[in-house]
Amino acid sequence: MKLNCAILDDYQHVAEQMADWSVIESQVNIHSYHEYFEDRNELIEAIQDYEILVIMRERTKFPEDVLRKLPNLKLLITTGMRNASIDLKAAEKLGITVCGTRGKGAAPTELTWALIHGLSRHLIQENEAFRNGGAWQSTIGVGLQDKTLGLLGLGKIGQQMALIGQAMGMHILAWSEHLTPERAEAVGVQLATSKEQLLAESDFLSIHLVLSDRTRRMIGAQEFALMKPSAYLINTSRAGIVDQTAMIEALQQGIIAGAGLDVFDTEPLADDHILRKLPNVLGTPHIGYVSDDNYKCFYEDAVEDIQGYLNNDIQRQLIYVRK
Template identity: 35%
Template sequence: MNRKIVAYKALPADVEAYLREHAEVRNVDPKDKAAFTAALKDADGAIGASVKITPDMIEGATKLKVFSTISVGFDQFDVDDLTRRGIILTHTPDVLTESTADTVFALILASARRVVELAEWVRQGNWKASIGEACFGVDVQGKTLGIIGLGRIGGAVARRAALGFRMNVLYTNRTANEQAENEYGAKRVELDELLEKSDFVCLQVPLTPETRGMIGADELRKMKCSAILINASRGPTVDETALVEALQNGTVRGAGLDVFEQEPLPASSPLLAMKNVVALPHIGSATHETRHAMARNAAENLIGALEGTLTENIVNRDMLAR
């Protein structure tokens, strides 16, 4: 056994045992950048998540063939640089779909019904009589949900919305999603129409140069003043400064956010002082079952790529031709 794998995230015991059946595994703390970079120079593959991998970190890592990220997102990598170096990048797009869609819908419901705000209000001892309009929220059922990006997770959100809450689903996507149109009555529209007609606007796009800041001041002004923005994709898809201003001046009703421009979200963020914001610590796929499945999937991706048998979950699919 000559293969060497660097694990830069703690793995479940059974997943690490699986990897050790196929290679020597070295656990490295990525916060020690020098040690991490040194370990990569002697590795055939690496597995982990939530760490920015820059070209200088893999300079001289001539044996490195695969990075396997325990995530669906891959904005922590310079994909073009990896491809130039002949390094495969794999990810885990399928196993987290349902749990992330659950989180999205939790944000929709919590924002509409003011769950976090009112739970805290009760905890503070303020519930002393029957509630009045000051505690009312808005309905979810029967409303219009606009989904920006109707891929796997967006489609799962659309299913919950249409079949579970009888919502009217609008969406934007690079290509038509025929399943969502046929099974959930989803309608593909231009972004401006989606913003103007939706009661809830939900982002489900990857972070790319095209999607960075795609919801800014102009887009927020096109939304209904009664609308709620939901973002569980990537924080930089929304101009956070513009969102804060829109929430403060009533341009939009509220926001349900699982992602932010800077993570962890600083305690000084004005978003944390707003009652009309539900802020979560990037928990999209954070269930015991899903995170275990993601780690196992990533490990299998890594070994499959090293053995030359992997044909799916490859980000830079041009590598298959090699």
């Protein structure tokens, strides 16, 4: 008897084109869902008969109360090797194998720079004027050369950001709780003496941290008050690292000049949300990882994960780490 596999949140209708699913079609039936399930009960009703689920990042959450209502679920595959929206402890307890996939690190770096350029050169405003017959040259851009790029986190993406910033002629300043002078020096970056120094000196503050209890709401009202009124916040990491209420107030009151945002507390963001309306926000719908090479890597690995499960050779398993 064939197993049933659901691919969730395939917004662009491309999941089945990004990998060769035919290698498992003799053992697995594949069905893609293209719309987000806003109602949890509707989600459970739709997927409760599936033995395998392939999910995209944190688009749909799988806490314990959802997992318990999926008695047939045996294999849960998430794109990426980390997913804070899956209760790994509950999955282990319920006998659900959780696996991840690899990814291409360049895509989120590329989008982060697109947001920086879009904000600094007012690209949306100028493009709209160009298309609609508006004023010819209505803004003055902010040059990047000799400005300070502040990196909150210097992991793989943060290091890529630093290299590109250096090529732009920017001064690179970085800080995170466990960042050492040796690691910063290895990529030619100055280590800020404190988070406060990073905030006060950055012209563009870009966040590249993992969301955890330690980093949740790390940037709040007090932190925004330390930033330059000409500074821009860029967040393509996780929305929860920034206090969203404090950020909105900072944007509305001109405490900072603007923000480039790709991540939000609730996704998709409500149509009438204030962040969709603020003129100093350049927003994208969590597309930092949405690129052709990344999607191919995600879904090809998902197929490998399913093959591994069928052959009792589990690939890229995500394990609950007991604290």
